[in-house]
Amino acid sequence: MINLFAYNIPFISIFLLMISAVxxxxxxxxxxxxxxxxxxxxxxxxxxxxxxxYVLTASGQTLSFNFPMGHFPAPWGNELRAGPLEAILALxxxxxxxxxxxxxxxxxxxxxxxxxxxxxxxxxxxxTASLLALTYTNDLxxxxxxxxxxxxxxxxxxxVKEGPETTRAAxxxxxxxxxxxxLVMIAICLLYDLTGHLLMQNMHRAILVLVSTKSYLMPLTVxxxxxxxxxxxxxxxYPFASWLPDAHGSSTNASSAILSGLVLKGHIFTIxxxxxxxxxxxxxxxxxxxxxxxxLGLTAMIMGSVHALRQVNVKRMIAWxxxxxxxxxxxxxxxxxxxxxxxxxxxIIVHAxxxxxxxxxxxGLSNAAGHKKGLHALxxxxxxxxxxxxxxxxxxxSMMGIPGxxxxxxxxxxxxxxxxxxxxxxxxxxLAASSVLNALYYVPAVIVVLTHNKDAHKNxxxxxxxxxxxxSMAIFIALNFYLGLFCVPLLRLITRGxxxxx
Amino acid sequence: MNEEIKTIWRNFFNWIxxxxxxxxxxxxxxxxxxxxxFTQKPKDKYSRFHEATLKERYSQWxxxxxxxxxxxxxxxxxVLTCIVIVSLLLATVAExxxxxxxxxxxNNEVIRRYVEHGGHExxxxxxxxxxxxxxxxxxxxxxxxxxxTAAVSVLMILGISRRNIFPDKAxxxxxxxxxxxxxxxxxxxxxxKEDDAILRAVASLSIPAIILLGCVVVINGHLTxxxxxxxxxxxxxxxxxxxxxxxxxxVHKFFNEKTFIVSSSTALMIYALSKGYSFFTGAxxxxxxxxxxxxxxxxxxxLILPLNIxxxxxxxxxxxxxxxxxxxxxx
Numbered sequence: 019m020i021n022l023f024a025y026n027i028p029f030i031s032i033f034l035l036m037i038s039a040v041x042x043x044x045x046x047x048x049x050x051x052x053x054x055x056x057x058x059x060x061x062x063x064x065x066x067x068x069x070x071x072y073v074l075t076a077s078g079q080t081l082s083f084n085f086p087m088g089h090f091p092a093p094w095g096n097e098l099r100a101g102p103l104e105a106i107l108a109l110x111x112x113x114x115x116x117x118x119x120x121x122x123x124x125x126x127x128x129x130x131x132x133x134x135x136x137x138x139x140x141x142x143x144x145x146t147a148s149l150l151a152l153t154y155t156n157d158l159x160x161x162x163x164x165x166x167x168x169x170x171x172x173x174x175x176x177x178v179k180e181g182p183e184t185t186r187a188a189x190x191x192x193x194x195x196x197x198x199x200x201l202v203m204i205a206i207c208l209l210y211d212l213t214g215h216l217l218m219q220n221m222h223r224a225i226l227v228l229v230s231t232k233s234y235l236m237p238l239t240v241x242x243x244x245x246x247x248x249x250x251x252x253x254x255x256y257p258f259a260s261w262l263p264d265a266h267g268s269s270t271n272a273s274s275a276i277l278s279g280l281v282l283k284g285h286i287f288t289i290x291x292x293x294x295x296x297x298x299x300x301x302x303x304x305x306x307x308x309x310x311x312x313x314l315g316l317t318a319m320i321m322g323s324v325h326a327l328r329q330v331n332v333k334r335m336i337a338w339x340x341x342x343x344x345x346x347x348x349x350x351x352x353x354x355x356x357x358x359x360x361x362x363x364x365x366i367i368v369h370a371x372x373x374x375x376x377x378x379x380x381x382g383l384s385n386a387a388g389h390k391k392g393l394h395a396l397x398x399x400x401x402x403x404x405x406x407x408x409x410x411x412x413x414x415x416s417m418m419g420i421p422g423x424x425x426x427x428x429x430x431x432x433x434x435x436x437x438x439x440x441x442x443x444x445x446x447x448x449l450a451a452s453s454v455l456n457a458l459y460y461v462p463a464v465i466v467v468l469t470h471n472k473d474a475h476k477n478x479x480x481x482x483x484x485x486x487x488x489x490s491m492a493i494f495i496a497l498n499f500y501l502g503l504f505c506v507p508l509l510r511l512i513t514r515g516x517x518x519x520x
Numbered sequence: 521m522n523e524e525i526k527t528i529w530r531n532f533f534n535w536i537x538x539x540x541x542x543x544x545x546x547x548x549x550x551x552x553x554x555x556x557x558f559t560q561k562p563k564d565k566y567s568r569f570h571e572a573t574l575k576e577r578y579s580q581w582x583x584x585x586x587x588x589x590x591x592x593x594x595x596x597x598x599v600l601t602c603i604v605i606v607s608l609l610l611a612t613v614a615e616x617x618x619x620x621x622x623x624x625x626x627n628n629e630v631i632r633r634y635v636e637h638g639g640h641e642x643x644x645x646x647x648x649x650x651x652x653x654x655x656x657x658x659x660x661x662x663x664x665x666x667x668x669t670a671a672v673s674v675l676m677i678l679g680i681s682r683r684n685i686f687p688d689k690a691x692x693x694x695x696x697x698x699x700x701x702x703x704x705x706x707x708x709x710x711x712x713k714e715d716d717a718i719l720r721a722v723a724s725l726s727i728p729a730i731i732l733l734g735c736v737v738v739i740n741g742h743l744t745x746x747x748x749x750x751x752x753x754x755x756x757x758x759x760x761x762x763x764x765x766x767x768x769x770x771v772h773k774f775f776n777e778k779t780f781i782v783s784s785s786t787a788l789m790i791y792a793l794s795k796g797y798s799f800f801t802g803a804x805x806x807x808x809x810x811x812x813x814x815x816x817x818x819x820x821x822x823l824i825l826p827l828n829i830x831x832x833x834x835x836x837x838x839x840x841x842x843x844x845x846x847x848x849x850x851x
Contacts (some may be wrong), residue, residue, distance in 0.1 A: 043672070088657060088658070095802075141672070147665075151662070163666065164662055176783050214625035235617075429683070
């Protein structure tokens with residue numbers, strides 16, 4: 019059985035972050051205390067999540083539990099649900115958030131005005147709380163409420179760096195994201211009308227009855243399509259990804275890392291939950307949503323990379339690469355098998371660790387080149403900031419899928435997952451084509467950074483990277499190798515989690 | 521005299537702009553050949569020149585007509601998309617279970633327990649208040665946090681920007697790079713010009729009544745229809761009316777940015793701590809020390825009354841905050 023402390027961890031994580039968020043405006047903004055407090059709280063929750071993961075998996079059998087929020091049991095009150103998969107995701111989200119904040123600690127100071135930094139911390143705390151709530155919740159309406167918090171906070175951390183570019187990007191992001199929220203809201207209303215429940219398992223039961231009696235199939239299909247579209251807009255699936263490069267490319271490095279690595283993942287995990295906990299594999303297949311998601315995923319894998327090839331700004335290039343990586347995740351979801359979902363979850367974890375590293379590295383390099391973001395301006399910056407150069411190289415190799423790096427593990431598991439599927443030819447050729455395209459833009463970037471530039475030391479007068487930057491980059495690179503080399507136990511753990519949770 | 525000064529000024533301006541009188545030895549370039557339409561063949565003499573202008577005209581065509589065609593296409597497609605989505609949604613709604621029918625899926629055990637046992641389980645006479653602040657209090661906590669997030673974000677974007685936030689950058693260098701726009705104070709949209717006696721008289725009569733009504737709606741939230749959200753909205757209208765009648769400076773004396781942050785944060789923190797205690801005891805099956813009280817009494821409903829007050833504070837502050845920030849640029 020689970021001990022009392024571990025049982026309360028999901029609740030403690032969410033509430034600790036919310037309380038830390040509302041305390042932050044009240045504490046003095048001297049010596050960057052708010053930021054240190056946020057980092058401490060997020061780190062503490064990472065430790066708690068690791069402990070929860072240990073408790074849930076240590077005994078050999080996979081455990082999971084429901085946590086009622088209040089005195090009333092589930093269909094009447096709200097409920098959280100925690101299993102190994104949720105615990106892993108919470109752990110990864112917290113680690114990636116912490117490293118994004120610590121790695122960009124000095125660039126945050128440069129980019130954001132002192133008064134705004136306090137509110138930035140509030141938003142980061144709320145964002146983490148909403149990600150954890152989206153991970154743990156077992157209630158569709160609670161998911162919607164935290165999607166809203168997530169949306170507003172995400173738009174605000176784009177606009178936290180002042181300037182016309184970021185304001186425009188944030189507005190565009192806000193409009194697109196609110197369209198997504200609206201669609202999700204309509205879909206939830208329709209689903210409630212059809213099933214009479216908001217709790218995921220009860221909705222699943224009601225939907226199975228509806229499908230077996232073949233009643234209300236049309237509203238069911240429409241609501242599934244609406245909720246998928248709404249969340250796909252928020253998670254930047256290709257045709258809806260036009261807002262992403264602006265928002266991720268123009269904001270401050272910490273925001274870019276958080277948005278690309280984490281915010282997208284919260285929405286994608288919500289889609290996975292809705293597909294497999296609310297509707298179920300068979301119903302998704304019956305309503306043909308798996309095919310739609312699969313095709314969109316394939317398109318995103320190719321088109322994201324094609325767009326990235328055309329970029330000259332390194333941050334925009336990495337941002338478009340995120341679109342391609344989101345395509346990989348949706349490819350796994352579209353396979354509509356447990357192995358596919360597990361591979362998609364593994365890719366969520368890999369991307370949540372690699373993309374913040376790439377953004378942190380790109381920030382360090384452009385800082386070394388005197389705040390220039392053009393790829394040509396970065397020539398020789400490796401010799402100014404070694405850690406950033408190493409991080410970019412490791413991230414690029416990971417995205418290409420070189421064995422030993424994190425991206426290889428998830429691509430391998432996606433490939434293996436597609437062997438059981440009738441669409442194997444499509445998914446394998448798309449994986450191959452997308453890997454080649456990834457190499458086409460990441461290799462030149464790495465070469466440019468590594469090319470020795472005689473004038474480099476003359477032109478680049480940036481301060482040396484701080485110790486914090488070096489440490490967080492080292493942890494990022496170590497995580498990258500860990501995920502690449504020891505993915506088999508992790509994948510086994512995720513598969514167990516998927517079997518229990520979804 | 522006036523004309524003379526104008527002429528001198530014009531000459532001076534021309535001299536500044538480099539539009540002085542032409543030098544005598546200036547060579548005037550020959551007139552370019554006439555712009556031929558696409559169908560007409562150019563004369564041999566001009567063929568190379570024509571090729572160049574063709575390219576130029578092609579790019580110009582894209583610039584001038586391209587945008588026009590794009591916007592036409594864009595609006596056309598938007599209308600089409602809207603029509604498709606609207607008809608799809610209408611068709612879906614037509615397929616839904618009939619409104620108010622007894623056998624609807626929504627009329628299940630969940631609703632039955634809310635209606636039948638809501639009163640004695642939550643201690644609240646108003647079932648809706650019991651539902652949103654006791655059964656599903658976590659969602660309401662999330663909703664209050666949404667308001668808080670939105671208010672803090674708007675405060676950050678509109679309130680803290682453009683004020684004197686980069687004092688060390690007020691250097692000539694910053695002026696050159698265009699960063700000094702950050703230092704300019706925002707233009708005041710509402711300049712309080714004159715003493716509007718009618719508005720003030722009406723406001724002085726109605727503001728106390730509005731505040732009283734707001735407080736009643738908030739405090740009786742667990743007994744009668746109303747609660748924190750609606751009562752908070754009423755309270756915020758009193759603040760907005762006060763700002764319009766007496767000027768923002770008057771409101772500023774008792775409700776400014778600091779009060780707003782402190783009240784919202786404290787209210788949300790009280791909500792989080794008290795409801796966190798309730799969630800904790802509920803989930804772990806511990807005994808909760810919070811009494812339910814007798815249904816119908818003002819002190820009943822467990823935590824619903826304090827939570828309503830918290831939500832009311834957040835809503836009132838946020839709504840007034842939005843109004844002040846969007847019209848004035850500061851709270």
